[in-house]
Amino acid sequence: MIAVENLSFTYRRSRQPVLNEFSLSFHPGRVYGLLGKNGAGKSTLLYLMSGLLTPKNGKVLFRDTDVRRRLPITLQDMFLVPEEFELPAVSLVSYIELNSPFYPRFSKEDMIKYLHYFEMDIDVNLGALSMGQKKKVFMSFALATNTSLLLMDEPTNGLDIPGKSQFRKFIASGMTDDKTIVISTHQVRDIDKLIDHVLIMEESKVLLDESTARICEKLLFKDNTHGELLEEALYAIPTVQGNCLLLPNVEGEETEINLELLFNATLATPERIAQLFHDQNKEL
Template identity: 75%
Template sequence: MLQVENISFSYRRGKKEVLSDFSLSLEKGRVYGLLGKNGAGKSTLLYLMSGLLTPKHGKVMYHDTDVRRRLPITLQDMFLVPEEFELPPISLVSYIELNGNFYPRFSKEDMVKYLHFFEMDLDTDLGALSMGQKKKVFMSFALATNTSLLLMDEPTNGLDIPGKSQFRKFIASGMSDDKTIVISTHQVRDIDKVLDHVLIMDNSHVLLDQSITSICDKLLFVESDDRELAKTALYTLPSVQGNLLLLPNTENEESEINLELLFGATLAMPDKIVEMFHAKMNEQ
Protein backbone atom coordinates (compact mmCIF):
# COMPACT_ATOMS: atom_id res chain seq x y z
CA MET A 1 0.00 0.00 0.00
CA LEU A 2 2.93 2.36 0.68
CA GLN A 3 6.39 2.41 -0.86
CA VAL A 4 9.29 4.49 0.47
CA GLU A 5 11.69 4.61 -2.45
CA ASN A 6 15.34 5.61 -1.91
CA ILE A 7 14.56 8.76 0.06
CA SER A 8 17.18 11.12 1.47
CA PHE A 9 16.40 13.96 3.84
CA SER A 10 18.16 16.55 5.98
CA TYR A 11 16.62 19.43 7.93
CA ARG A 12 19.23 21.94 6.78
CA ARG A 13 21.32 22.18 3.65
CA GLY A 14 24.83 20.98 4.27
CA LYS A 15 23.86 19.15 7.46
CA LYS A 16 24.15 15.40 7.90
CA GLU A 17 21.23 13.56 6.35
CA VAL A 18 18.77 12.04 8.80
CA LEU A 19 17.86 9.45 6.16
CA SER A 20 20.01 8.54 3.17
CA ASP A 21 18.84 6.33 0.28
CA PHE A 22 16.27 4.74 2.60
CA SER A 23 13.63 2.32 1.33
CA LEU A 24 10.70 0.55 2.98
CA SER A 25 7.44 -1.12 2.01
CA LEU A 26 4.22 -1.40 4.02
CA GLU A 27 1.37 -3.84 3.40
CA LYS A 28 -2.25 -3.40 4.35
CA GLY A 29 -3.87 -5.12 7.30
CA ARG A 30 -0.86 -5.01 9.63
CA VAL A 31 0.16 -3.29 12.84
CA TYR A 32 3.82 -2.34 12.50
CA GLY A 33 6.14 -1.50 15.35
CA LEU A 34 8.82 0.94 14.13
CA LEU A 35 11.85 0.76 16.42
CA GLY A 36 15.20 2.54 16.38
CA LYS A 37 17.66 4.47 18.50
CA ASN A 38 17.21 8.17 19.24
CA GLY A 39 18.12 10.07 16.09
CA ALA A 40 17.57 7.11 13.78
CA GLY A 41 14.93 9.09 11.89
CA LYS A 42 11.72 7.36 12.97
CA SER A 43 9.69 10.55 13.46
CA THR A 44 11.15 12.06 10.30
CA LEU A 45 10.12 8.95 8.38
CA LEU A 46 6.52 9.25 9.60
CA TYR A 47 6.38 12.90 8.49
CA LEU A 48 7.80 11.94 5.10
CA MET A 49 5.25 9.14 4.77
CA SER A 50 2.42 11.59 5.45
CA GLY A 51 3.75 14.21 3.03
CA LEU A 52 4.39 16.81 5.73
CA LEU A 53 8.10 16.72 4.86
CA THR A 54 9.55 16.52 1.35
CA PRO A 55 12.56 14.28 0.66
CA LYS A 56 15.66 15.73 -1.00
CA HIS A 57 15.81 12.65 -3.20
CA GLY A 58 13.47 9.73 -3.74
CA LYS A 59 9.72 9.55 -3.19
CA VAL A 60 6.94 8.07 -1.08
CA MET A 61 4.13 6.43 -3.04
CA TYR A 62 0.78 5.76 -1.39
CA HIS A 63 -1.58 3.67 -3.53
CA ASP A 64 0.53 4.72 -6.56
CA THR A 65 0.25 8.44 -5.73
CA ASP A 66 3.23 10.58 -4.65
CA VAL A 67 2.37 11.89 -1.16
CA ARG A 68 4.39 15.08 -1.69
CA ARG A 69 1.63 16.27 -4.06
CA ARG A 70 -0.68 16.53 -1.01
CA LEU A 71 -3.74 15.52 -3.02
CA PRO A 72 -7.13 15.04 -1.32
CA ILE A 73 -7.14 11.38 -2.39
CA THR A 74 -4.17 10.71 -0.10
CA LEU A 75 -4.82 13.30 2.63
CA GLN A 76 -8.30 11.93 3.35
CA ASP A 77 -7.00 8.38 3.65
CA MET A 78 -4.11 8.77 6.10
CA PHE A 79 -3.75 10.27 9.56
CA LEU A 80 -0.67 11.16 11.60
CA VAL A 81 -0.70 11.36 15.41
CA PRO A 82 2.53 13.23 16.27
CA GLU A 83 4.25 12.92 19.62
CA GLU A 84 3.45 16.55 20.45
CA PHE A 85 0.38 18.47 19.30
CA GLU A 86 -2.08 21.15 20.36
CA LEU A 87 -5.88 21.03 20.45
CA PRO A 88 -8.03 24.19 20.35
CA PRO A 89 -9.88 25.22 23.53
CA ILE A 90 -13.30 24.22 22.19
CA SER A 91 -15.77 21.44 22.89
CA LEU A 92 -15.02 18.00 21.47
CA VAL A 93 -18.36 18.07 19.62
CA SER A 94 -17.29 21.30 17.87
CA TYR A 95 -13.89 19.81 17.04
CA ILE A 96 -15.57 16.82 15.39
CA GLU A 97 -17.94 19.06 13.42
CA LEU A 98 -14.99 21.13 12.16
CA ASN A 99 -12.63 18.28 11.29
CA GLY A 100 -14.63 15.11 10.76
CA ASN A 101 -15.84 16.16 7.29
CA PHE A 102 -12.30 16.02 5.92
CA TYR A 103 -12.41 12.23 6.28
CA PRO A 104 -15.16 10.51 4.24
CA ARG A 105 -15.23 7.42 6.46
CA PHE A 106 -15.22 9.26 9.79
CA SER A 107 -17.68 7.64 12.21
CA LYS A 108 -19.07 9.45 15.25
CA GLU A 109 -20.26 6.08 16.57
CA ASP A 110 -16.70 4.75 16.36
CA MET A 111 -15.44 7.88 18.09
CA VAL A 112 -17.77 7.23 21.03
CA LYS A 113 -16.66 3.60 21.17
CA TYR A 114 -12.95 4.49 21.23
CA LEU A 115 -13.45 7.18 23.85
CA HIS A 116 -15.13 4.62 26.08
CA PHE A 117 -11.94 2.53 26.02
CA PHE A 118 -10.30 5.48 27.75
CA GLU A 119 -13.29 6.08 30.04
CA MET A 120 -14.11 9.36 28.32
CA ASP A 121 -17.12 10.67 26.37
CA LEU A 122 -18.14 13.33 23.83
CA ASP A 123 -19.19 15.82 26.50
CA THR A 124 -15.66 17.13 26.86
CA ASP A 125 -14.04 20.57 26.83
CA LEU A 126 -10.68 20.18 25.09
CA GLY A 127 -9.27 23.23 26.82
CA ALA A 128 -9.74 21.67 30.26
CA LEU A 129 -7.91 18.41 29.53
CA SER A 130 -4.49 17.27 30.69
CA MET A 131 -1.91 16.28 28.06
CA GLY A 132 -2.62 12.60 28.64
CA GLN A 133 -6.36 13.15 28.22
CA LYS A 134 -5.80 15.19 25.05
CA LYS A 135 -3.76 12.33 23.64
CA LYS A 136 -6.58 9.88 24.36
CA VAL A 137 -9.10 12.15 22.61
CA PHE A 138 -6.86 12.80 19.61
CA MET A 139 -6.04 9.10 19.16
CA SER A 140 -9.75 8.28 19.37
CA PHE A 141 -10.47 10.83 16.65
CA ALA A 142 -7.59 9.46 14.54
CA LEU A 143 -8.89 5.90 14.68
CA ALA A 144 -12.49 7.05 14.08
CA THR A 145 -11.45 8.63 10.76
CA ASN A 146 -11.14 5.06 9.47
CA THR A 147 -8.27 5.99 7.18
CA SER A 148 -6.40 3.13 5.52
CA LEU A 149 -3.12 4.34 7.06
CA LEU A 150 -2.66 5.51 10.65
CA LEU A 151 0.78 6.72 11.74
CA MET A 152 1.45 7.13 15.46
CA ASP A 153 4.59 8.66 16.99
CA GLU A 154 5.19 7.70 20.62
CA PRO A 155 1.45 7.28 21.31
CA THR A 156 1.86 6.02 24.88
CA ASN A 157 4.01 8.94 26.06
CA GLY A 158 2.04 10.90 28.63
CA LEU A 159 -0.35 8.04 29.39
CA ASP A 160 -0.60 6.64 32.92
CA ILE A 161 -0.41 2.90 33.61
CA PRO A 162 -4.17 2.29 33.16
CA GLY A 163 -4.05 4.39 29.99
CA LYS A 164 -1.34 2.22 28.48
CA SER A 165 -3.39 -0.89 29.14
CA GLN A 166 -6.43 0.82 27.61
CA PHE A 167 -4.32 1.79 24.59
CA ARG A 168 -3.56 -1.84 23.76
CA LYS A 169 -7.28 -2.73 23.81
CA PHE A 170 -8.06 0.43 21.85
CA ILE A 171 -5.67 -0.48 19.00
CA ALA A 172 -6.89 -4.07 18.86
CA SER A 173 -10.51 -2.92 18.63
CA GLY A 174 -9.83 -0.57 15.72
CA MET A 175 -7.82 -2.93 13.54
CA SER A 176 -9.20 -4.41 10.32
CA ASP A 177 -7.91 -6.19 7.21
CA ASP A 178 -7.94 -3.01 5.14
CA LYS A 179 -6.21 -0.78 7.72
CA THR A 180 -2.49 -0.37 8.39
CA ILE A 181 -1.14 1.10 11.62
CA VAL A 182 2.49 2.14 12.18
CA ILE A 183 3.53 2.77 15.78
CA SER A 184 6.91 4.38 16.37
CA THR A 185 8.01 4.13 19.99
CA HIS A 186 10.73 3.64 22.56
CA GLN A 187 8.19 2.23 25.00
CA VAL A 188 8.37 -1.28 23.57
CA ARG A 189 6.64 -2.93 26.51
CA ASP A 190 3.53 -0.84 25.82
CA ILE A 191 2.99 -2.24 22.32
CA ASP A 192 4.45 -5.74 22.12
CA LYS A 193 1.03 -7.38 22.52
CA VAL A 194 -0.65 -5.44 19.68
CA LEU A 195 1.95 -5.76 16.91
CA ASP A 196 1.99 -8.33 14.17
CA HIS A 197 5.09 -6.98 12.38
CA VAL A 198 8.40 -5.46 13.54
CA LEU A 199 10.58 -2.91 11.72
CA ILE A 200 13.97 -2.04 13.22
CA MET A 201 15.96 0.73 11.56
CA ASP A 202 19.44 2.13 12.09
CA ASN A 203 21.85 4.22 9.99
CA SER A 204 19.31 4.57 7.15
CA HIS A 205 18.89 0.84 6.84
CA VAL A 206 16.07 -1.51 7.78
CA LEU A 207 17.84 -4.12 9.90
CA LEU A 208 14.75 -6.25 10.53
CA ASP A 209 11.44 -6.40 8.66
CA GLN A 210 9.59 -9.49 9.85
CA SER A 211 6.24 -10.62 11.16
CA ILE A 212 5.91 -11.60 14.82
CA THR A 213 5.10 -15.15 13.70
CA SER A 214 8.28 -15.37 11.61
CA ILE A 215 10.40 -13.96 14.45
CA CYS A 216 9.04 -16.43 17.00
CA ASP A 217 9.45 -19.32 14.55
CA LYS A 218 13.16 -18.52 14.29
CA LEU A 219 13.97 -17.15 17.75
CA LEU A 220 13.14 -18.26 21.30
CA PHE A 221 12.62 -15.73 24.10
CA VAL A 222 13.13 -17.12 27.62
CA GLU A 223 14.00 -15.96 31.13
CA SER A 224 16.32 -18.25 33.07
CA ASP A 225 19.06 -18.38 35.70
CA ASP A 226 20.67 -21.38 33.95
CA ARG A 227 24.26 -20.34 33.28
CA GLU A 228 24.86 -23.15 30.80
CA LEU A 229 21.82 -22.13 28.81
CA ALA A 230 23.00 -18.52 28.88
CA LYS A 231 26.25 -19.61 27.19
CA THR A 232 24.27 -20.75 24.16
CA ALA A 233 22.26 -17.54 23.87
CA LEU A 234 22.60 -15.19 20.93
CA TYR A 235 22.00 -12.23 23.23
CA THR A 236 21.26 -11.70 26.93
CA LEU A 237 19.87 -9.01 29.20
CA PRO A 238 19.94 -9.16 33.01
CA SER A 239 16.61 -9.70 34.76
CA VAL A 240 15.25 -10.23 38.26
CA GLN A 241 15.22 -14.01 37.77
CA GLY A 242 18.61 -14.26 36.11
CA ASN A 243 18.76 -13.33 32.44
CA LEU A 244 16.52 -12.71 29.48
CA LEU A 245 17.86 -14.96 26.76
CA LEU A 246 17.49 -14.86 23.00
CA LEU A 247 18.08 -18.34 21.62
CA PRO A 248 17.80 -20.03 18.24
CA ASN A 249 14.43 -21.79 18.13
CA THR A 250 15.72 -25.18 17.01
CA GLU A 251 12.87 -27.23 18.51
CA ASN A 252 9.93 -25.18 17.23
CA GLU A 253 9.02 -24.07 20.76
CA GLU A 254 6.51 -21.34 21.49
CA SER A 255 7.43 -18.12 23.28
CA GLU A 256 6.19 -14.55 23.57
CA ILE A 257 8.26 -11.93 21.82
CA ASN A 258 10.34 -9.58 23.96
CA LEU A 259 10.87 -6.45 21.87
CA GLU A 260 13.52 -5.02 24.18
CA LEU A 261 15.57 -8.20 23.83
CA LEU A 262 15.03 -8.40 20.07
CA PHE A 263 15.91 -4.74 19.59
CA GLY A 264 19.15 -5.06 21.58
CA ALA A 265 20.18 -8.19 19.69
CA THR A 266 19.43 -6.67 16.28
CA LEU A 267 21.54 -3.58 16.99
CA ALA A 268 24.35 -5.62 18.56
CA MET A 269 24.58 -8.25 15.82
CA PRO A 270 22.63 -7.06 12.78
CA ASP A 271 24.44 -9.34 10.33
CA LYS A 272 23.71 -12.43 12.43
CA ILE A 273 20.01 -11.62 12.80
CA VAL A 274 19.62 -10.82 9.09
CA GLU A 275 21.44 -14.01 8.14
CA MET A 276 19.04 -16.12 10.19
CA PHE A 277 15.98 -14.80 8.38
CA HIS A 278 17.57 -14.81 4.95
CA ALA A 279 18.55 -18.43 5.48
CA LYS A 280 14.92 -19.22 6.25
CA MET A 281 13.76 -17.47 3.09
CA ASN A 282 16.30 -19.36 0.99
CA GLU A 283 15.13 -22.68 2.40
CA GLN A 284 11.63 -21.90 1.23
Protein backbone atom coordinates (compact mmCIF):
# COMPACT_ATOMS: atom_id res chain seq x y z
CA MET A 1 0.00 0.00 0.00
CA ILE A 2 2.67 2.52 0.99
CA ALA A 3 6.38 2.43 0.21
CA VAL A 4 9.06 4.57 1.83
CA GLU A 5 12.00 4.71 -0.57
CA ASN A 6 15.47 5.95 0.44
CA LEU A 7 14.19 8.86 2.52
CA SER A 8 16.65 11.45 3.83
CA PHE A 9 15.49 14.35 5.96
CA THR A 10 17.20 17.01 8.08
CA TYR A 11 15.52 19.82 9.99
CA ARG A 12 16.80 23.29 9.08
CA ARG A 13 18.37 24.07 12.45
CA SER A 14 20.05 20.69 12.76
CA ARG A 15 23.22 19.38 11.18
CA GLN A 16 22.39 15.76 11.83
CA PRO A 17 19.88 14.01 9.56
CA VAL A 18 16.85 12.54 11.28
CA LEU A 19 16.53 9.94 8.52
CA ASN A 20 19.18 8.92 6.02
CA GLU A 21 18.50 6.56 3.10
CA PHE A 22 15.61 5.06 5.07
CA SER A 23 13.31 2.53 3.40
CA LEU A 24 10.25 0.66 4.62
CA SER A 25 6.95 -0.71 3.32
CA PHE A 26 3.49 -1.09 4.81
CA HIS A 27 0.77 -3.51 3.76
CA PRO A 28 -3.03 -3.50 4.11
CA GLY A 29 -4.86 -5.37 6.82
CA ARG A 30 -2.26 -4.74 9.53
CA VAL A 31 -1.91 -2.67 12.68
CA TYR A 32 1.73 -1.63 12.94
CA GLY A 33 3.48 -0.64 16.14
CA LEU A 34 6.26 1.81 15.24
CA LEU A 35 8.80 1.86 18.06
CA GLY A 36 12.05 3.71 18.64
CA LYS A 37 13.89 5.86 21.15
CA ASN A 38 13.36 9.62 21.36
CA GLY A 39 14.91 11.21 18.28
CA ALA A 40 14.77 8.05 16.20
CA GLY A 41 12.56 9.82 13.66
CA LYS A 42 9.19 8.16 14.28
CA SER A 43 7.11 11.35 14.22
CA THR A 44 9.14 12.74 11.33
CA LEU A 45 8.47 9.56 9.38
CA LEU A 46 4.71 9.90 9.90
CA TYR A 47 4.78 13.51 8.69
CA LEU A 48 6.79 12.48 5.64
CA MET A 49 4.34 9.64 4.95
CA SER A 50 1.44 12.08 5.05
CA GLY A 51 3.20 14.55 2.74
CA LEU A 52 3.41 17.32 5.35
CA LEU A 53 7.22 17.34 5.24
CA THR A 54 9.43 17.33 2.15
CA PRO A 55 12.34 14.86 2.12
CA LYS A 56 15.80 15.98 1.05
CA ASN A 57 16.06 12.80 -0.99
CA GLY A 58 13.81 9.83 -1.66
CA LYS A 59 10.04 9.66 -1.72
CA VAL A 60 6.93 8.08 -0.23
CA LEU A 61 4.55 6.36 -2.61
CA PHE A 62 0.93 5.76 -1.60
CA ARG A 63 -0.77 3.56 -4.16
CA ASP A 64 2.05 4.50 -6.59
CA THR A 65 1.48 8.26 -6.11
CA ASP A 66 4.09 10.54 -4.49
CA VAL A 67 2.41 11.83 -1.31
CA ARG A 68 4.34 15.12 -1.45
CA ARG A 69 2.26 16.15 -4.46
CA ARG A 70 -0.68 16.45 -2.02
CA LEU A 71 -3.18 15.28 -4.60
CA PRO A 72 -6.85 14.68 -3.69
CA ILE A 73 -6.47 10.99 -4.55
CA THR A 74 -4.04 10.56 -1.64
CA LEU A 75 -5.30 13.22 0.78
CA GLN A 76 -8.84 11.81 0.84
CA ASP A 77 -7.57 8.32 1.66
CA MET A 78 -5.16 8.99 4.55
CA PHE A 79 -5.47 10.61 7.95
CA LEU A 80 -2.81 11.68 10.45
CA VAL A 81 -3.54 12.02 14.17
CA PRO A 82 -0.56 14.01 15.52
CA GLU A 83 0.53 13.93 19.14
CA GLU A 84 -0.51 17.56 19.60
CA PHE A 85 -3.33 19.30 17.79
CA GLU A 86 -5.89 22.08 18.14
CA LEU A 87 -9.65 21.87 17.62
CA PRO A 88 -11.88 24.91 17.04
CA ALA A 89 -14.35 25.99 19.72
CA VAL A 90 -17.38 24.83 17.77
CA SER A 91 -19.94 22.08 18.20
CA LEU A 92 -18.84 18.61 17.15
CA VAL A 93 -21.80 18.50 14.73
CA SER A 94 -20.47 21.65 13.01
CA TYR A 95 -16.95 20.26 12.93
CA ILE A 96 -18.22 17.12 11.20
CA GLU A 97 -20.25 19.12 8.69
CA LEU A 98 -17.21 21.24 7.80
CA ASN A 99 -14.58 18.50 7.58
CA SER A 100 -16.31 15.25 6.60
CA PRO A 101 -16.85 16.27 2.91
CA PHE A 102 -13.09 15.95 2.36
CA TYR A 103 -13.38 12.20 3.03
CA PRO A 104 -15.73 10.36 0.64
CA ARG A 105 -16.12 7.31 2.89
CA PHE A 106 -16.82 9.21 6.11
CA SER A 107 -19.63 7.63 8.13
CA LYS A 108 -21.56 9.55 10.77
CA GLU A 109 -22.92 6.25 12.06
CA ASP A 110 -19.36 5.01 12.57
CA MET A 111 -18.48 8.28 14.29
CA ILE A 112 -21.29 7.82 16.79
CA LYS A 113 -20.25 4.19 17.35
CA TYR A 114 -16.62 5.13 18.04
CA LEU A 115 -17.65 7.94 20.39
CA HIS A 116 -19.69 5.45 22.36
CA TYR A 117 -16.57 3.32 22.85
CA PHE A 118 -15.17 6.33 24.69
CA GLU A 119 -18.48 6.92 26.50
CA MET A 120 -19.03 10.20 24.66
CA ASP A 121 -21.88 11.68 22.61
CA ILE A 122 -21.94 13.66 19.40
CA ASP A 123 -23.79 16.59 21.04
CA VAL A 124 -20.75 18.27 22.59
CA ASN A 125 -18.92 21.55 22.11
CA LEU A 126 -15.24 21.08 21.35
CA GLY A 127 -14.27 24.21 23.26
CA ALA A 128 -15.65 22.78 26.50
CA LEU A 129 -13.69 19.51 26.37
CA SER A 130 -10.55 18.50 28.22
CA MET A 131 -7.46 17.54 26.21
CA GLY A 132 -8.16 13.84 26.79
CA GLN A 133 -11.75 14.24 25.60
CA LYS A 134 -10.62 16.17 22.53
CA LYS A 135 -8.25 13.34 21.71
CA LYS A 136 -11.07 10.82 21.93
CA VAL A 137 -13.24 12.94 19.64
CA PHE A 138 -10.46 13.54 17.11
CA MET A 139 -9.52 9.86 16.98
CA SER A 140 -13.17 8.93 16.54
CA PHE A 141 -13.41 11.32 13.59
CA ALA A 142 -10.16 9.93 12.16
CA LEU A 143 -11.39 6.34 12.21
CA ALA A 144 -14.83 7.34 10.91
CA THR A 145 -13.23 8.80 7.76
CA ASN A 146 -12.61 5.17 6.76
CA THR A 147 -9.38 6.07 4.99
CA SER A 148 -7.13 3.24 3.85
CA LEU A 149 -4.20 4.66 5.82
CA LEU A 150 -4.44 5.90 9.41
CA LEU A 151 -1.30 7.30 11.05
CA MET A 152 -1.34 7.89 14.82
CA ASP A 153 1.43 9.56 16.83
CA GLU A 154 1.33 8.78 20.57
CA PRO A 155 -2.45 8.27 20.54
CA THR A 156 -2.70 7.14 24.17
CA ASN A 157 -0.91 10.17 25.63
CA GLY A 158 -3.42 12.12 27.68
CA LEU A 159 -5.80 9.19 28.09
CA ASP A 160 -6.64 7.86 31.53
CA ILE A 161 -6.49 4.13 32.34
CA PRO A 162 -10.12 3.43 31.25
CA GLY A 163 -9.49 5.50 28.12
CA LYS A 164 -6.49 3.38 27.16
CA SER A 165 -8.57 0.22 27.48
CA GLN A 166 -11.32 1.83 25.41
CA PHE A 167 -8.73 2.83 22.80
CA ARG A 168 -7.74 -0.79 22.22
CA LYS A 169 -11.36 -1.82 21.66
CA PHE A 170 -11.91 1.24 19.49
CA ILE A 171 -9.03 0.42 17.11
CA ALA A 172 -9.95 -3.26 16.90
CA SER A 173 -13.54 -2.39 16.00
CA GLY A 174 -12.48 -0.16 13.10
CA MET A 175 -9.90 -2.46 11.53
CA THR A 176 -10.62 -3.97 8.10
CA ASP A 177 -8.64 -6.03 5.59
CA ASP A 178 -8.05 -3.03 3.32
CA LYS A 179 -6.95 -0.61 6.08
CA THR A 180 -3.44 0.05 7.35
CA ILE A 181 -2.97 1.57 10.81
CA VAL A 182 0.44 2.77 11.98
CA ILE A 183 0.77 3.62 15.68
CA SER A 184 3.94 5.36 16.84
CA THR A 185 4.29 5.27 20.60
CA HIS A 186 6.53 5.10 23.65
CA GLN A 187 3.66 3.61 25.66
CA VAL A 188 4.32 0.07 24.48
CA ARG A 189 2.15 -1.55 27.12
CA ASP A 190 -0.87 0.28 25.70
CA ILE A 191 -0.62 -1.49 22.34
CA ASP A 192 1.01 -4.88 22.95
CA LYS A 193 -2.32 -6.71 22.61
CA LEU A 194 -3.50 -4.52 19.75
CA ILE A 195 -0.84 -4.58 17.04
CA ASP A 196 -0.10 -7.49 14.72
CA HIS A 197 3.18 -6.18 13.29
CA VAL A 198 6.23 -4.68 15.03
CA LEU A 199 8.61 -2.11 13.52
CA ILE A 200 11.63 -1.03 15.58
CA MET A 201 13.83 1.70 14.13
CA GLU A 202 17.12 3.22 15.25
CA GLU A 203 19.57 5.53 13.46
CA SER A 204 17.81 5.25 10.07
CA LYS A 205 17.83 1.46 10.27
CA VAL A 206 14.95 -0.94 10.69
CA LEU A 207 16.12 -3.29 13.43
CA LEU A 208 12.99 -5.42 13.42
CA ASP A 209 10.14 -5.73 10.90
CA GLU A 210 8.10 -8.80 11.80
CA SER A 211 4.55 -9.90 12.53
CA THR A 212 3.70 -10.58 16.16
CA ALA A 213 2.83 -14.15 15.16
CA ARG A 214 6.33 -14.79 13.81
CA ILE A 215 7.94 -13.03 16.77
CA CYS A 216 6.08 -15.35 19.16
CA GLU A 217 7.05 -18.30 16.98
CA LYS A 218 10.76 -17.48 17.32
CA LEU A 219 10.91 -15.89 20.77
CA LEU A 220 9.62 -16.94 24.18
CA PHE A 221 8.60 -14.28 26.71
CA LYS A 222 8.77 -15.71 30.20
CA ASP A 223 8.59 -14.54 33.81
CA ASN A 224 11.10 -16.48 35.87
CA THR A 225 11.32 -16.45 39.65
CA HIS A 226 14.15 -18.94 40.24
CA GLY A 227 16.87 -17.83 37.82
CA GLU A 228 17.56 -21.24 36.31
CA LEU A 229 16.91 -20.00 32.75
CA LEU A 230 18.89 -16.78 33.08
CA GLU A 231 21.99 -18.09 31.31
CA GLU A 232 19.92 -19.22 28.33
CA ALA A 233 18.20 -15.86 27.93
CA LEU A 234 18.82 -13.55 24.99
CA TYR A 235 17.88 -10.67 27.26
CA ALA A 236 16.59 -10.24 30.80
CA ILE A 237 14.94 -7.48 32.82
CA PRO A 238 15.07 -7.77 36.64
CA THR A 239 11.68 -7.64 38.36
CA VAL A 240 10.52 -7.78 41.97
CA GLN A 241 9.67 -11.47 41.53
CA GLY A 242 12.86 -12.43 39.68
CA ASN A 243 13.46 -11.80 35.98
CA CYS A 244 11.49 -11.23 32.81
CA LEU A 245 13.29 -13.29 30.18
CA LEU A 246 13.48 -13.32 26.40
CA LEU A 247 14.45 -16.79 25.20
CA PRO A 248 14.64 -18.62 21.87
CA ASN A 249 11.35 -20.47 21.44
CA VAL A 250 12.95 -23.81 20.58
CA GLU A 251 9.98 -25.92 21.70
CA GLY A 252 7.31 -23.90 19.90
CA GLU A 253 5.60 -22.88 23.14
CA GLU A 254 2.64 -20.51 23.14
CA THR A 255 3.65 -17.11 24.42
CA GLU A 256 2.30 -13.58 24.72
CA ILE A 257 4.42 -10.78 23.33
CA ASN A 258 6.01 -8.36 25.77
CA LEU A 259 6.76 -5.27 23.68
CA GLU A 260 8.81 -3.55 26.37
CA LEU A 261 11.08 -6.57 26.71
CA LEU A 262 11.31 -7.05 22.94
CA PHE A 263 12.10 -3.36 22.35
CA ASN A 264 14.87 -3.24 24.94
CA ALA A 265 16.35 -6.53 23.74
CA THR A 266 16.36 -5.41 20.11
CA LEU A 267 18.14 -2.14 20.93
CA ALA A 268 20.67 -3.89 23.17
CA THR A 269 21.44 -6.87 20.90
CA PRO A 270 20.12 -6.07 17.41
CA GLU A 271 22.37 -8.53 15.59
CA ARG A 272 21.42 -11.38 17.90
CA ILE A 273 17.69 -10.74 17.52
CA ALA A 274 17.94 -10.32 13.74
CA GLN A 275 19.88 -13.57 13.55
CA LEU A 276 16.83 -15.49 14.74
CA PHE A 277 14.71 -14.21 11.86
CA HIS A 278 17.17 -13.90 8.99
CA ASP A 279 19.88 -16.50 9.52
CA GLN A 280 18.41 -19.56 11.16
CA ASN A 281 21.35 -21.79 10.18
CA LYS A 282 23.77 -20.04 12.49
CA GLU A 283 23.94 -20.74 16.19
CA LEU A 284 23.16 -18.07 18.69
